[in-house]
Amino acid sequence: xxxxxxxxxxxxxxxxxxxxxxxxxxxxxxxxxxxxxxxxxxxxxxxxxxxxxxxxxxxxxxxxxxxxxxxxxxxxxxxxxxxxxxxxxxxxxxxxxxxxxxxxxxxxxxxxxxxxxxxxxxxxxxxxxxxxxxxxxxxxxxxxxxxxxxxxxxxxxxxxxxxxxxxxxxxxxxxxxxxxxxxxxxxxxxxxxxxxxxxxxxxxxxxxxxxxxxxxxxxxxxxxxxxxxxxxxxxxxxxxxxxxxxxxxxxxxxxxxxxxxxx
Numbered sequence: 001x002x003x004x005x006x007x008x009x010x011x012x013x014x015x016x017x018x019x020x021x022x023x024x025x026x027x028x029x030x031x032x033x034x035x036x037x038x039x040x041x042x043x044x045x046x047x048x049x050x051x052x053x054x055x056x057x058x059x060x061x062x063x064x065x066x067x068x069x070x071x072x073x074x075x076x077x078x079x080x081x082x083x084x085x086x087x088x089x090x091x092x093x094x095x096x097x098x099x100x101x102x103x104x105x106x107x108x109x110x111x112x113x114x115x116x117x118x119x120x121x122x123x124x125x126x127x128x129x130x131x132x133x134x135x136x137x138x139x140x141x142x143x144x145x146x147x148x149x150x151x152x153x154x155x156x157x158x159x160x161x162x163x164x165x166x167x168x169x170x171x172x173x174x175x176x177x178x179x180x181x182x183x184x185x186x187x188x189x190x191x192x193x194x195x196x197x198x199x200x201x202x203x204x205x206x207x208x209x210x211x212x213x214x215x216x217x218x219x220x221x222x223x224x225x226x227x228x229x230x231x232x233x234x235x236x237x238x239x240x241x242x243x244x245x246x247x248x249x250x251x252x253x254x255x256x257x258x259x260x261x262x263x
Contacts, residue, residue: 013206014106015151015235019117022156023185024178025166026213027220032058032115034221042232056111059102068096076175087125095144103146123191149203152231154224155255156213160184196255209253227253
């Protein structure tokens with residue numbers, strides 16, 4: 001990855017912004033909704049100390065404006081054979097969400113948790129869709145997302161068998177992107193690995209973690225709570241011992257690159 005990441009401009013992360021990433025049926029939406037109230041209880045611990053109220057809310061790709069929803073329906077409701085068109089549509093829908101929901105919330109001092117973000121776009125529409133240049137993806141990522149990169153990313157790693165079982169239990173027709181990947185998700189997992197290699201170089205101050213999402217949802221939630229609690233405690237604390245302790249805990253869940261994908 002050295003040749004891919006050597007010329008990437010560094011971006012300071014938005015520390016009050018958390019992204020949940022993973023393939024289809026990894027449990028992103030459920031985890032996002034369950035984490036929001038837990039994060040609020042963690043933030044409330046610091047309200048008196050900082051004489052401020054910290055509020056948190058979750059964001060999903062389908063809660064943008066009518067324009068954003070119209071764009072999303074274009075690439076979910078039909079097969080688009082050109083990866084560039086699909087990637088542009090996805091970035092357009094996300095920019096609408098960023099400009100109208102995420103950025104105003106963060107600018108007002110809020111904390112946000114988003115269900116899938118730029119790593120998902122790279123895995124699905126970037127590396128594995130043969131977009132001509134990963135640098136194009138990196139530039140689009142920075143510009144369309146207003147340089148808003150998460151301070152913490154939680155990647156839900158799940159195998160093909162679990163994905164198929166969960167999609168069957170869902171009992172809903174697959175959208176065009178799910179249909180395209182119905183044969184297996186290993187190529188997407190490799191795409192996420194490559195995305196995190198790039199993002200680690202783009203935003204080296206960010207924290208990237210991984211959870212085995214083949215486990216029961218309540219176990220995944222417990223792991224995510226451990227990560228978030230340590231992250232928030234480290235974010236607010238100036239005590240060296242606390243920061244060292246929380247860093248050790250986060251290191252347990254740290255996303256580590258497989259051989260051949262290190263930057």
